Amino acid sequence: MSNIKEIALLSGVSKSTVSRVISGHGYTSQEAKDKVLKVIQELQYKPNAIARAMVLQRTHNIGILIYRRDYPIVSHPFYGKIIDAILATAARMNYSVFVTTDHEMSLRSADFMMEKRVDGLILISRLEQNVIDHISKFGVPYVMVNGSTNVDGVVHIVNRDQEGGREAARHLTGLGHRKIFMLAGPQDHRSHHLRLEGFRDYMQEHHLDISEDAIAYPVASTFEAGYRAMSEHWEHFRQGAYTAVFGTNDMIGLGAMKFLHEQGLSVPEQVAVMGFDDIDISSITNPPLTTIRVDTQQMGHVACVMLDKLIRENSVKETILELKPELVIRHSTSHQDT
Amino acid sequence: MSNIKEIALLSGVSKSTVSRVISGHGYTSQEAKDKVLKVIQELQYKPNAIARAMVLQRTHNIGILIYRRDYPIVSHPFYGKIIDAILATAARMNYSVFVTTDHEMSLRSADFMMEKRVDGLILISRLEQNVIDHISKFGVPYVMVNGSTNVDGVVHIVNRDQEGGREAARHLTGLGHRKIFMLAGPQDHRSHHLRLEGFRDYMQEHHLDISEDAIAYPVASTFEAGYRAMSEHWEHFRQGAYTAVFGTNDMIGLGAMKFLHEQGLSVPEQVAVMGFDDIDISSITNPPLTTIRVDTQQMGHVACVMLDKLIRENSVKETILELKPELVIRHSTSHQDT
DNA sequence: TATAGGTATGAGATCGTTCCCACATCTATA
């Protein structure tokens, strides 16, 4: 593959001039420009980003770091969307993106990103605190999406999960439901915790108490866990005891819905079901799932914009960015057609 | 961030010695090793992969290139799985992966990858021929997953789609179905084309003719397209005219199933429905979808292994690698429980 | 005792850019 020296030779100028033509900095005569550009075109010359990174101390590469035990991450119905949004915005900003999903060895892949000298990192979902501490030590700019940490000054992009929880409660109670069963995903995960909290707060404020019996805690935020938790609490749930189920994410809700179906209960006629996230599947299930939409598109986009700001200006005005959730009413809570 | 020169200074040896300690090449005294390693530990030194790439002419980075108009790619239920598998294997082989999904400008992102001097590329799904030609010109090793090209000698990883199509026909006819309606996705896409072909071949060999009336061609390989194609051919389909539907992928099949449901037909009692791919959703729909599983895990894995071979040995024995599809029987074609 | 080969080390070229600096030429103004 050709280099700047070769271009210089063939166009009869110095490599300094070639560099100036390419970058557009400094003075160059039209004549020189023409010659150089012509040779570049002929040789299909592609500037070596490695060499450029070397001297500029800037790679124009960023890394996405995620860690999930329970699910391959890229194809994850929720996190995959965020990644997609990041890739789209990053491309538009001329960043290339390393995607690192790491099932056992987050520290190692963080180190890897450091060796590759990424300009910045986007940390998605909850990462163990020691990973975050580790990364902080190197001084690389980073932003967190849908995660949590006790390091302060860190840029966070999150959904207003508490508000979403309240919204869900408002919707269900608005339909007349009084006895609502809750499937609250892993409580060490910020989102699930806040969604439950918001939901309960709303209920309490309206004097609609939820007993501890009415809450099950699936071990994971998956379809299977939702299904299982529903089945394990089936006796508390008995037909008629509750008229609605709220899952702190869609997968859990869908798992529950599946179990209810198998028990011969019709959704929404006998039991209404609601989820949270609005993943793609939720609009095509039978019945389609009412849910609270999280703006994953915006999450990824804002994460990129913020990271870029951090990289270039080394500081940022707002440190916590909260996105507005949106109620999406579908057939699983309503008798009308969607 | 510290460099090899600093390490050398602090441990009282030359940078040559430090380099030898790190790489393990050449002779070094135990004493020197100890000193250097200690300093490296103290400073949390991370070798600069950029500088290393510079001299070695090898980045240990690879790129994934995909192009899809109709769907964000990473969160795609089928392609996302392949990407996940690639990331897992690549990490194990110490490659970092650039993921480039490109909706409008494949040529530009291919150029980008060339500038970043990736060691190799994995091209997923169909890419336009001019993109492939463009990439070939640069002489970077690349492999194709689930795509097609007329350049020969290119390493291809594909599913035996024709065989899968036959398998589907065998399954449905084995259940006694004689009148089968087909939803055949975009025929310019290799997989959809071959799946249809395999299915028809089997039918013909068994003297079960399929008239052109029995085939609809959804405009895309999506849920919506499947739903629409089914609805548009509803009059040909009339209740009783067909006892089964075969979609050339799961999304199309699920879209069709949704429409059938809405028309009041029960699956599988009145109409059996079958798809192809075995995406995650298919196991949790109501009813779960019978399908032909494509080994996406293996696809991604093999793609990495092959690319690595190409990178290191610049040649490879087999150029076409075909994976075996597997029939997955679920409730949508059977009266028994799954 | 001379010499071959193993062990250990450092100097310095190299990879392909960017960018600073020196220098040359041209034009406008005092």
Add this chain to the structure above:
DNA sequence: TATAGATGTGGGAACGATCTCATACCTATA
């Protein structure tokens, strides 16, 4: 006519590794 500033160009030092080469010492063998 002298000089300041704009325009244009090339030389060469970075950036941070790797790797070849020269050199030196030590040990074993003829």
